[in-house]
Amino acid sequence: MSETNSCTVDAATLYIVPTPIGNLADITQRALDVLAKVDLIAAEDTRHTSRLLTHFSISTRTFALHDHNEQQKADFLIEKLQAGNSIALVSDAGTPLISDPGYHLVNRCRQAGVKVVPLPGPCAVITALSAAGLPSDRFSFEGFLPPKSKGRRDCFQALAEDERTLIFYESPHRIMESLADMLAVLGPERDVVLARELTKTYETIHGAPLAELIEWLKLDSNRIRGEMVLLVAGHRAEKNALPAEALRTLALLVKELPLKKASALAAEIHGVKKNALYKWGLENLE
Template identity: 90%
Template sequence: MSETNSSMVDVATLYIVPTPIGNLADITQRALDVLANVDLIAAEDTRHTSRLLSHFSISTRTFALHDHNEQQKADFLIEKLQSGTSIALVSDAGTPLISDPGYHLVNRCRQAGVKVVPLPGPCAVITALSGAGLPSDRFSFEGFLPPKSKGRRDCFQALANDERTLIFYESPHRINDSLSDMLAVLGAERQVVLARELTKTYETIHGAPLGELIEWLAEDSNRVRGEMVVLVAGHRAQKEELSAESLRTLGLLVKELPLKKAAALTAEIHGAKKNALYKWGLENLG
């Protein structure tokens, strides 16, 4: 592992700095060094960020950059960067740009040839996924669910057959309605994990078939408090059931024919899927 002088920052550079999603101890030393040494911090909410900076005795000047002014202020910040100013971009919690402001600024910086340095750090998506117990080799982060029922149902319908683990953000006041819409589209048996209050005192990660999860939430109003990450197991095609007759036929034919041809003939005789028969043969007759 190489070592660098983490207390130094480069001029004319935009740093993407993750901040804690709940537990202040999760901030990295590198993040603190960058925040303390840059010329300016572009923050989603300057009052919120000021409390964080005050906690760590950092006095760097802040500048408001949020969803409503980002496109207008991006040019101003790029001019500052091109003149040699070093800037850190932070959101209220977690990694900037992940369902938070920053995309337009980073995109414009890339177009303008301004150096962008992303720091690793807290991110609710990855934190929830790592503890959910759902497949993590392939996943899709879908951001916040639409605010209206029709939009949510359309979203779930479009993703119903996606085999990846699906990850959403949702607010406490919409979680019950969103899960009800999910139930209507994906069914009661789809495995869902709810991760709330991550890294905080009342952190909860609870998984169950969707129908049972909805019942579990209804048992205690405290379970719908706090910011939430909803993780949904990807679609799994039901294994096609092969009749006993077709398997007996395959077993007889494979004694005289190659498996591939035996599977094709069995499929024709019994109206079964050739690929399913071939796979079963590989697993059981090899």
């Protein structure tokens, strides 16, 4: 792979530029060069981005592109790109599109044949995962949790048997309610890591079984302040455990059939041993 220390900005190109999630020193030299050289910066919040640009003495013009106007403004930006302008896309912090605006613009650019160049850089998901001490070979980023309790519980229920490390964003004013919903669905022993204020002065990364984590947070209100990432250990099935779907099927069938026949049918449907299902049924359904 060839290497270069120079940074050129091509015409008619959209650059995806990550910005710091807290510590301004984390911005890359390439990101600074691109922001200074492009014709326009599409920013989630121009006021927020202007503070970053002022700090690094960058005077490039900005354009507001956020959740509420992205689909309407995408055509305007594509026209500019097709006319030869270079544009940098930034969010308030971290990598654009990762629970931030930008998907519609990037999708439309690719459909229109406009060149899209991604820059590597800060991302709260990866930063938290790298220090959490949870398995990182397979993980699922689930974004922000639903705002209502039922939505959160439905989300946790759908993911309860997922064996990957699960990663969520959550806000300070909902963190305790969200953890209570998680406790109700996933139980007290599931390992959870809370990473807050990453790269900032009061950065905290604390992991514990869920019930213990909740008690730890209750001890100090400062522990629930700031930007938060929740990392949840994946489901670990007991050895030789029967699939939950097979147990649900058996529970339904046994309402209409003798346990022995219901066990045989459920075993055939799910490819498990009928004797194991029958034994489970004797212990739990009769």
